[in-house]
Amino acid sequence: MNIGFDAKRAFHNFSGLGNYSRLLIQSLSELHKENQYYLYTPKYKPHTLHRFVNQDNCKIVIPNNIVSLLPSTFWRSYFMANDINSQNIEIFHGLSGELPFPTLKMPKVVTIHDVIFMRYPKYYSAYDRKMYEKKFHQACKIADKIITVSKQTADDCIHFLGADSQKIEIGYQSCDPMFFLPANENDIRKVYDLPEKFILNVGTIEARKNLLNLVKVLKFIDDDISLVAIGRKTPYFIQVEKYIKENHLSHRVKFMHNIPFHDFPEIYSAASVFVYPSVFEGFGIPVLEALAVGTPVATSNISSMPEVGGDAALYFDPLNIDNMATQINLLLHDNDTIAALNENRRKQLEKFSIESIAENVNNIYKTVRL
Numbered sequence: 001m002n003i004g005f006d007a008k009r010a011f012h013n014f015s016g017l018g019n020y021s022r023l024l025i026q027s028l029s030e031l032h033k034e035n036q037y038y039l040y041t042p043k044y045k046p047h048t049l050h051r052f053v054n055q056d057n058c059k060i061v062i063p064n065n066i067v068s069l070l071p072s073t074f075w076r077s078y079f080m081a082n083d084i085n086s087q088n089i090e091i092f093h094g095l096s097g098e099l100p101f102p103t104l105k106m107p108k109v110v111t112i113h114d115v116i117f118m119r120y121p122k123y124y125s126a127y128d129r130k131m132y133e134k135k136f137h138q139a140c141k142i143a144d145k146i147i148t149v150s151k152q153t154a155d156d157c158i159h160f161l162g163a164d165s166q167k168i169e170i171g172y173q174s175c176d177p178m179f180f181l182p183a184n185e186n187d188i189r190k191v192y193d194l195p196e197k198f199i200l201n202v203g204t205i206e207a208r209k210n211l212l213n214l215v216k217v218l219k220f221i222d223d224d225i226s227l228v229a230i231g232r233k234t235p236y237f238i239q240v241e242k243y244i245k246e247n248h249l250s251h252r253v254k255f256m257h258n259i260p261f262h263d264f265p266e267i268y269s270a271a272s273v274f275v276y277p278s279v280f281e282g283f284g285i286p287v288l289e290a291l292a293v294g295t296p297v298a299t300s301n302i303s304s305m306p307e308v309g310g311d312a313a314l315y316f317d318p319l320n321i322d323n324m325a326t327q328i329n330l331l332l333h334d335n336d337t338i339a340a341l342n343e344n345r346r347k348q349l350e351k352f353s354i355e356s357i358a359e360n361v362n363n364i365y366k367t368v369r370l
Contacts, residue, residue: 001366002036002087002088002089003028003036003037003089003090003091003092004038004061004084004091004092004093005025005038005039005093005095006080006092006093006094006095006098006099006100007040008040008042010022010050010052010095011041011044011047012043014261016113017095017096017113019176019285020095020113020173020285021095022049022050022051022052023173023175023176023357024173024357024358024361027174027357027358028358029052029055029057029058030055030358031354031359031362032358032362035362035365037052037055037057037058037059039058040061040080040084041061041062042062042063078100078101080100081100081101084100090106090369091109091369092106092109093109093110093111093365094110094111094139094143095111096111096113097132097135097139098138099138099142099143101138103142107144107145107368108142108144108145109143109146109147109364109368110143110145110147111146111147112140112146112163113148113149113283114281115153115156115282116208116280116282117133118133118160119156119160120208136161137162140157140162140163140167144167145169145367145368146164146168146169147361147364148168149170149171149173150283151170151307152282153282153283153304154170156282169364171357171364172283172307173283173288173357174288174352174353174354174357177354178262179264179268183268183270184266185269188263188269188270189270191263194267194270195228197224197225198225198270198271199221199226199228199273199274200228200230200267200268200274201228201229201230201231201277202264202268202274202276203230203276203278204231204234205229205237206236208278209231209277209278210277210279210300210318212240213319213324214229214275214277215243215249215253216243217328218249220321220322220325221332222332225252225272226252226254227253227254228253228271229254229255230255230257230267232257264289265289268289268295269294269295272332273298273328273332274287274295274297274298275298275299275328276290276297276298276299277316277318278299278318279302279303280302281303282303282304283304284299284304284305287305288308288349288352291308291312291313291345291348291349296331296341297309297313297314298314298327298328298331299313299316300318301316309348310347310348311344312341312347312348312349313341314337314341316328
């Protein structure tokens with residue numbers, strides 16, 4: 001099959017949606033070499049994370065000289081369709097919730113990661129909400145298949161976007177293979193001056209991620225345990241910082257950002273526990289990354305987190321400080337609990353293996369091609 005991808009985020013986004021796009025393209029190109037993959041992007045600049053460009057069955061497609069002078073969003077939404085229709089593409093896959101507006105001649109697949117902008121509109125500007133809603137509604141309407149990264153997102157697509165349930169296929173994502181490799185935590189401790197014992201949290205520092213409640217838990221955790229939070233700061237950080245200063249916790253909290261992606265497995269491995277107290281996620285990739293590394297995980301008992309963690313993680317009510325503290329302390333002190341979770345970890349990770357993800361998506365392509 002000749003398969004086209006909207007690959008802008010694979011080339012230009014270095015976090016969640018970019019990681020998903022790169023890993024899917026890489027795994028498909030390696031495990032299903034019978035296909036040819038056309039990667040449509042408004043611009044291309046080489047990067048070490050773009051390993052898939054070395055595959056013989058991957059071809060980068062960029063605008064011609066005239067169209068390239070236009071803003072990239074115009075090409076992706078309109079002119080890209082002309083390029084796709086003029087080539088021998090048999091299936092087109094929008095990897096990040098949108099498809100080109102003009103009609104494509106071939107079957108279309110779109111991946112929807114979440115519709116948080118509709119569930120929690122207060123976190124988004126009016127312009128962004130309207131833009132996302134228009135794109136996502138359009139994509140769900142014209143797509144032959146909708147891939148959602150969790151059952152939670154499938155339910156949200158039906159509820160908020162009116163998506164046809166018959167079109168939806170749940171296709172979990174995986175995490176980069178480097179998270180499954182042995183990690184050298186001793187070197188990384190020196191590089192980032194990490195505490196000897198610490199709780200790790202990864203994610204944008206915004207209200208939905210609920211970092212403030214995790215900081216409040218420190219009062220109920222042994223004094224020799226610190227918190228390391230990695231993520232981009234938003235205005236919500238001011239609330240978190242204010243609480244830390246007022247409660248004299250500055251010596252127990254370390255903030256980090258702009259960490260190279262290849263350092264994350266070692267940082268996860270160095271942590272005593274990984275805690276993810278988000279009140280809502282479409283998937284929750286950091287939970288999977290921590291499980292892959294082998295760090296004990298405690299996370300919220302709502303939205304998609306139990307799908308990702310399964311029986312390999314502990315759960316708490318993210319709005320209940322006492323409940324959160326109890327579960328974290330279990331992971332810090334109860335070896336029997338940790339052993340039981342480790343017994344379940346391998347089976348849970350099998351659901352998210354690169355092989356199973358690639359096979360599932362390739363089978364979806366086959367169904368829409370019929």
